[in-house]
Amino acid sequence: MNSKQLAWRIRRHGIEMTHLSRGSHIGAVLSIADIVAVLYNDVMSIFPHDPKNDLRDRFILSKGHAGAAIYAALAEKGFFDVKELSTHYSNGSKLSGHVAHKGVPGVELSTGSLGHGISVGAGMAIAAKRDHKEHKVYVIIGDGECDEGSVWEAALFANHYRLSNFFVIIDHNKLQSLDLCENTIELIDLGTKWRAFGWDVIEVDGHDHEQLRNALSQNKGEKPKCIIAHTVKGKGISFMENQVLWHYRDPQGDNYDNAIMELEASRDEE
Amino acid sequence: MRNRFVQTVSELARDNSNLFLLTGDLGFGVLTQFQQNFPDRFINAGISEQNMTSVAAGMALEGKLIFTYSIANFATARCYEQIRNDVAYHRANVKIVAVGGGFSYGALGMSHHATEDIAFMRALPEMTIYTPADPLETEAVTRAAASQDGPCYIRLGKGGEKQLYKDGALVSYYEANLLRSGKDTAILVAGAIADQAIVAAEILAMAGIDCAVYSFPSVKPLDKATILELADKMDYIFTLEEHNIIGGFGGAVSEVIAEQRTRAVVVRMGLNDEYTSMVGSQSYLREYYGLDGESISKRILNKLKF
Numbered sequence: 001m002n003s004k005q006l007a008w009r010i011r012r013h014g015i016e017m018t019h020l021s022r023g024s025h026i027g028a029v030l031s032i033a034d035i036v037a038v039l040y041n042d043v044m045s046i047f048p049h050d051p052k053n054d055l056r057d058r059f060i061l062s063k064g065h066a067g068a069a070i071y072a073a074l075a076e077k078g079f080f081d082v083k084e085l086s087t088h089y090s091n092g093s094k095l096s097g098h099v100a101h102k103g104v105p106g107v108e109l110s111t112g113s114l115g116h117g118i119s120v121g122a123g124m125a126i127a128a129k130r131d132h133k134e135h136k137v138y139v140i141i142g143d144g145e146c147d148e149g150s151v152w153e154a155a156l157f158a159n160h161y162r163l164s165n166f167f168v169i170i171d172h173n174k175l176q177s178l179d180l181c182e183n184t185i186e187l188i189d190l191g192t193k194w195r196a197f198g199w200d201v202i203e204v205d206g207h208d209h210e211q212l213r214n215a216l217s218q219n220k221g222e223k224p225k226c227i228i229a230h231t232v233k234g235k236g237i238s239f240m241e242n243q244v245l246w247h248y249r250d251p252q253g254d255n256y257d258n259a260i261m262e263l264e265a266s267r268d269e270e
Numbered sequence: 271m272r273n274r275f276v277q278t279v280s281e282l283a284r285d286n287s288n289l290f291l292l293t294g295d296l297g298f299g300v301l302t303q304f305q306q307n308f309p310d311r312f313i314n315a316g317i318s319e320q321n322m323t324s325v326a327a328g329m330a331l332e333g334k335l336i337f338t339y340s341i342a343n344f345a346t347a348r349c350y351e352q353i354r355n356d357v358a359y360h361r362a363n364v365k366i367v368a369v370g371g372g373f374s375y376g377a378l379g380m381s382h383h384a385t386e387d388i389a390f391m392r393a394l395p396e397m398t399i400y401t402p403a404d405p406l407e408t409e410a411v412t413r414a415a416a417s418q419d420g421p422c423y424i425r426l427g428k429g430g431e432k433q434l435y436k437d438g439a440l441v442s443y444y445e446a447n448l449l450r451s452g453k454d455t456a457i458l459v460a461g462a463i464a465d466q467a468i469v470a471a472e473i474l475a476m477a478g479i480d481c482a483v484y485s486f487p488s489v490k491p492l493d494k495a496t497i498l499e500l501a502d503k504m505d506y507i508f509t510l511e512e513h514n515i516i517g518g519f520g521g522a523v524s525e526v527i528a529e530q531r532t533r534a535v536v537v538r539m540g541l542n543d544e545y546t547s548m549v550g551s552q553s554y555l556r557e558y559y560g561l562d563g564e565s566i567s568k569r570i571l572n573k574l575k576f
Contacts, residue, residue, distance in 0.1 A: 101360065108331070113355055119321045120356050123328020130290075130310060131332075150352075153321035160316070 003209050006076060007037035008267055011236050013072035013085050015259050018250045021089030023097055027233040027246040028066035031173045031206075032140060035229055038212040039138060040073045048078035051105040057135050058124050060109045062117025063142040063171065067099030070107065079106040115148030117141065118168055122158045125166035125224075138167045138216070144176030147185050152197070158224040159198030166224040167216060168199075171206065173233035175244050194226040206231035237262055271426045271462065272300050272369055274405035278412040279337055280304050283311060286335060289416070292326055294319045294340040296369075300429075301339065323349040323364075327356035330363040335416060341375070342368035342384030342425065346391060357421050358394045365415045365422045371401070371461055372512025373546060373555040374428035383546045384425070388460070389517025391423045392490050398422040399490040401511075401519065403449075403464035404434040406441045407487045414443035427462035434464060434485070444488045446496040452482035455574060456500045457566070459510040460486050460519035466556060467510050469563025470570065477571060489519050494526050501532035506573055508537045512561065515540040537573055539566060 001009075014029035039059065040046060047053035061070050068088060075082040087093035094103040098112030108124075111117050121139035128135055145151060158166050170190060174181050181187050194201045200221055204211040206229030215227045233247070234240030237259045251259050280303055283289045290311045291304050305312040315322035319340055326336040338345060345368040346353065357364045368384065375382035391399055400411035400422060408426060415422040434449055441447050449464060450471050457467040464485045471481040482500070486493060500507050507527075509520035520538030527536050541559055548558050556562040560569065 110355070110359060113351055115320075116324055116352060116356055119324030119352070120328035120331070122321070123325035123330075124332050125328075126313070126325065127329040127332035127334055150318075150320040150324070153316075153318035154324075157315060157318065157321050157325065161313075 001041065001076070003037045003041040006041045006073065007033045008263070009076050010037055010069050010072045012263055013075070014068050015237070015251055015256070015263065017068045017072070017085055017088040019252065019256045020086055022250045022252070023068070023089040024248045024250060025065040025068070025097070026249070026251060027175070027240060027243070028063060028142070028171070029069045030235045030237060030240065031231045031233045032066050032069050032171050033235065034207045034209060035140060035169055035171065035212060036069050036073050038209050038216060040077055042213050043216045044138065045135065046077060046106070048106070051079060055135060058108055058121070058137040060111065060117040060121045060137075060139045061099050062111055062139050063114065063145055064098035064111030067097065070099050071095050071104070074104070074106040080104070114142070114145040115150040118151055118154040119157075121168070122154050122163060122166060125158070125163040126161055128165055129161070129163065136165050136167060138169065140169045140171055142176070143170055143172045143174065143181050143187060143190065144184065146170070146187055146190065155194065155197040155199065162222045163224045164222050167227065168224065169216070169227045169229055171231050172228050173231040175233045175242065175247065177247055179244060190228055194228070199224050199226040201226045201228060203228045203230065207235055236266065271402065271405055271408045271431050272429045274408045275367060275412055275424070275426060276300055276304055278409045280307060282413065282416045283308050286416070288333060289335045290329060290337070292322050292336060292338045294322050294338070294344055296340050319344045319349040320352050323352035324356045326364045327352070327360060327362040331360060335363050337365045337367055339367045339369070341382060342370045342387050343381065346387045346423070350390060354394060358396045361396050361420050363419055363421070365424060367424045367426065369426050369428055371425040371427055372463060373552045374462070376551040376555060377549055379549070380545050380547060385513050385541050385546060386517070387425065388489055388511070388513050388519060389521065392517065392522065396421055397490065398488070400424045400443065400487055401460040401489050402426065402487050403459065403462055403485040404431055406433060406435045406439060407443070407447065407485065410441050410443040411487050425461065431462045432465055434468070442487065444491065444493060446484040446486050446493045449483040449485050450481070452480040454480040455504050455506050455508065455570065456482040456484060457508045457510050457570070458484050458486060458497065458500075458523055460489055461512055463510055463512045463556070463561060466561060466563045466566060470566035473563060473567035474570060479571065479574060481570065486519065489522055492522050492526065497523055497526050498530055498532060501527055501530070501534035504534050506537060507534045508539055508570055510561070510566065511540045512556070513540050514543055516543055539569065
């Protein structure tokens with residue numbers, strides 16, 4: 001399986017999981033699908049049958065509402081049975097709407113409240129530094145999540161302690177819960193901000209696997225790395241793209257059928 | 271208490287290379303000893319308690335034993351969700367050390383008075399809560415916290431608290447420590463205000479009332495056996511804390527009594543669901559809010575008379 005194929009499967013599972021469960025946040029799942037696929041397929045050291053192996057790279061999804069994408073990636077990579085994905089959101093399931101670590105191999109941190117994951121990741125990164133370990137720590141945060149003050153506390157901290165093993169990927173799809181980011185709380189220029197906080201900043205097309213691979217594999221300098229991934233919320237399903245409606249809505253009826261049809265068509269093109 | 275904590279944690283760090291101390295830019299002159307001896311294991315996270323607490327969780331999830339240090343409200347209320355979601359839910363091995371329990375910071379004002387912290391920390395599953403009364407109990411609970419896996423909250427006073435036990439006395443970190451024996455009634459106390467309970471018992475003795483004083487260095491888990499034993503023998507037991515009477519130590523004792531058929535009625539002494547808006551030193555504030563030895567003894571006397 002290559003990263004494109006994994007991304008396609010994450011999208012396919014995402015549609016199915018939110019359809020079955022009548023769960024939300026499909027827009028965010030589709031937005032990060034390519035980033036997650038490149039990380040799990042090409043960039044991170046992972047050990048599906050020994051998920052706590054100390055040599056693994058650490059991954060945290062700070063925007064926990066896109067958890068379905070992580071569950072799908074982990075299942076496809078063999079951390080647990082793909083069949084379990086259909087229990088998402090349901091009574092007695094381990095797969096809660098926001099990503100959870102309890103009983104789910106491969107998940108380092110339960111999240112769901114925004115602005116936590118980046119700080120916990122910084123803690124993991126400084127622990128690795130002090131122990132002279134080689135693994136990296138990757139955290140995906142949202143652009144709307146940058147409204148949280150604690151994100152900037154972590155940004156200051158990671159620079160001050162020169163956490164060069166720390167990668168923060170911003171899923172910059174320009175939409176948040178109710179509206180465009182710029183109509184909610186202006187972020188102005190994220191790149192300038194993170195650079196001013198002392199980070200190495202690379203801006204990429206968050207759906208271009210080659211660009212993502214290069215940015216996520218860089219390994220030089222003393223600074224923490226911020227990858228601003230320009231993404232499209234709802235990417236891959238035409239009627240969901242850039243629509244704030246699809247932050248919370250779940251695909252049912254014609255919407256579900258059309259989404260599957262579009263996805264199946266794009267699979268043939270591969 | 272602060273100094274004994276730092277001395278103890280430094281001793282522990284000598285034997286445990288996984289032990290780290292994180293501060294939210296507090297502890298001037300107090301943490302120096304640790305910082306000088308273990309520069310690689312001392313991290314000043316700056317004035318950012320939310321980040322410090324989540325960083326602590328991340329480090330603990332990587333196998334480190336973490337102590338975080340700040341003034342009580344900043345170490346708890348300011349970053350409560352980080353404690354809840356990242357530390358407690360993940361059972362991270364983080365020991366949250368708070369200085370300034372109660373009115374320790376006196377005239378600095380209500381922002382620095384920790385008078386609800388026991389209540390909200392007690393509501394967190396997985397959280398152990400220590401409220402040492404003096405330097406010896408501080409050392410005992412610090413050592414206990416370091417040897418236990420999982421989150422702890424250690425609520426210290428400030429500095430200069432009297433030693434209430436004899437040098438070298440063996441004090442428990444969990445069971446109630448007897449500070450003064452007595453058969454008529456008992457004051458159960460959490461924290462450094464134990465010194466006022468002893469004063470109260472001495473005044474009561476002059477009035478012919480034999481009042482026991484027990485210090486509870488652990489509020490969670492709580493030494494229920496001692497509470498129930500006293501509650502069976504006495505008509506009244508009194509709880510004392512520099513904290514709101516709601517949800518704190520007195521609340522915890524009341525919960526134990528409410529679930530059993532016992533003889534005693536519990537009387538909670540503390541702040542009566544109010545903020546400390548008065549300006550003054552710790553001893554002035556204790557007096558103002560009726561928590562000094564003399565006020566406590568009067569209250570007990572009135573209760574026992576009727």
